Amino acid sequence: MLVVDSVSKEYVGPAGTVRVLEGISLSLKLGDAISIMGPSGSGKSTLLSILGAMEAPSSGKVTLDGADPFSLPEPDLAKFRNSKIGFVFQDHCLLPQCTVLENVLVPTLVAAPDSGYIVRAKALLDQVGLGPRIDHLPSQLSGGEKQRVAIARALIRQPTLLLCDEPTGNLDSKSAGAVADLLLNLHLEQHTILVLVTHSAKLAARTPSAYELLDGALVRFDVKSR
Numbered sequence: 001m002l003v004v005d006s007v008s009k010e011y012v013g014p015a016g017t018v019r020v021l022e023g024i025s026l027s028l029k030l031g032d033a034i035s036i037m038g039p040s041g042s043g044k045s046t047l048l049s050i051l052g053a054m055e056a057p058s059s060g061k062v063t064l065d066g067a068d069p070f071s072l073p074e075p076d077l078a079k080f081r082n083s084k085i086g087f088v089f090q091d092h093c094l095l096p097q098c099t100v101l102e103n104v105l106v107p108t109l110v111a112a113p114d115s116g117y118i119v120r121a122k123a124l125l126d127q128v129g130l131g132p133r134i135d136h137l138p139s140q141l142s143g144g145e146k147q148r149v150a151i152a153r154a155l156i157r158q159p160t161l162l163l164c165d166e167p168t169g170n171l172d173s174k175s176a177g178a179v180a181d182l183l184l185n186l187h188l189e190q191h192t193i194l195v196l197v198t199h200s201a202k203l204a205a206r207t208p209s210a211y212e213l214l215d216g217a218l219v220r221f222d223v224k225s226r
Contacts, residue, residue, distance in 0.1 A: 002028045002051070002161055002193050007060035008216075009046055020046050022216035023060070030160070033187055033194035035204035038213035044197045045165060047213065051195060052163050053081045065160055082110055086154030086192070088183070090166035092146040094138040100125065101134040104153045117156065124152040127189075128182055144175030151183055155190055162192040168203060180206060 004026040010019040020043040028034065038044050049055040050062060053069035061068060069080050086107075094103045104121040108114070125131050128148040138146055147167060154162060167183060168176035180203050187194040196207060204210045211218045 001030070001063075001065065002026070002195075003061075003063045004051070005061045005063075007047075007050060007057045007062060009043070009050065009055075010058045019216055021050075021057070024216075024218045026218065028193045028195070030191050030193060031188070032209075033184070033196070033207045034209045034211060035196045035198055035207040036211050036213055036218070037198060037201070037204050042213045043216060044213050047218075048163050048165050048195070048197055051161070052085050052087060053077060079110070082107055083157055084160050086157070086159035086162045088147070088150050088154045088162070088164040088167045090169040092138070092143075092150040094146055094149060096138050099135050099137060100130060100141070100149050103138070103149055104156055106153060107157050111157065121152065121156055124155055124186075125149075127186065128152050142175070143171055144179055147171065147175075147179050148182060151179070151186060155186060155192075158190065160193060162187060162190075162194045164194070164196045164198075166198055167196070168198070168200060176200070176203070 004024055007021060007024045008019065009021040010017050024047065036044055036047070046055065050057050056070045062070070064084055067080065069077055072080055095106065101121055104125060105117060108117040122131065122134065125134055128151060130145060130148055133141070141149070164183065168179050171179060184206060196203070198204055209220065210222070211220050
C-alpha cells in the first residue's frame with residue numbers, strides 16, 4: 001500500500017520561499033490506478049519524485065508497504081527504490097550501447113545474481129511484442145518500441161509502485177494508444193499500484209480515478225465530463 005500523509009514541498013530561492021505542494025494526502029492499494037493532470041509547473045513531476053523516493057518532502061510522510069523510505073540511510077534507500085518502484089519516463093532513457101534485453105535487465109544489476117531475471121525479462125518482452133527483437137539496439141527501434149522496452153524494464157523487479165511521467169508524450173496517436181494499452185494491461189496483470197502523470201485527458205480517462213494538481217493541491221475530478 002502507498003500512503004501519502006499531508007505532504008508539502010517548498011523551495012527557497014532568491015525571491016523567497018516557493019511552496020509547490022500543499023498538504024497532499026492519498027492512499028492506494030495494490031491494483032489501484034490513478035492519473036494526475038495539471039498545467040506545466042504545477043508540481044506534477046515534483047510529486048512523482050517524492051512518491052518515487054527520489055526527493056524528500058518538506059513536511060508530511062510517505063510510506064510504501066509500511067516503510068518510510070526517507071528514514072533509510074542512502075544505500076538502503078537506493079535498494080528500496082530499485083526493488084519497490086518502477087519508473088517509466090517521457091523519454092525512454094534506454095542505454096544506446098545495450099541491447100533490448102540488456103536494457104530491461106539494468107535494474108537487476110544491483111540485485112543478487114538470479115538467472116530467473118533473464119527468463120522474466122524475455123517473458124515481459126514477449127508480452128510487449130518485442131520477443132523477436134531482444135538483440136536489437138535502441139537505434140533500431142521506433143519510438144513506441146523503445147517505450148515498450150522501458151515499460152518492461154520498469155516491471156522487471158516486480159515493483160509495488162509503477163510511476164509513469166508522460167509515458168506517451170513523445171509518441172504519435174497510434175503509438176500512444178498502443179503503449180497505453182500495454183501499460184494498463186500489464187499494470188493489472190502484475191498487480192501494481194499505478195500513478196500516471198499526463199497532459200492527455202484521453203489517457204487520464206482510462207484510469208479509474210483522476211486528479212488535477214492546482215495551486216499545490218490534489219483535487220479529484222471526472223475527466224470524462226471535460
